[in-house]
Amino acid sequence: MELYREYPAWLIFLRRTYAVAAGVLALPFMLFWKDRARFYSYLPPRLVENQR
Known part of the structure; x- marks a missing residue:
């Protein structure tokens, strides 16, 4: 199994x-x-608290 797949630039x-x-x-x-x-x-509470 490959860990990294090389995608074409257009994609x-x-x-x-x-x-x-x-x-x-x-x-x-x-x-x-x-x-x-x-x-x-x-949103999870931790994300909302960081916005304050």
Whole structure:
């Protein structure tokens, strides 16, 4: 079993592009959604405490 698999550059760029696009699309919802506090209630308490 190999511990490391070498991925082609196009696949790495595709995944990074998808991650950035998903983050940019989610940003307005995370900032302006009226019920966004409910999302933060799903986070583990240790993550919420570090944000204060």
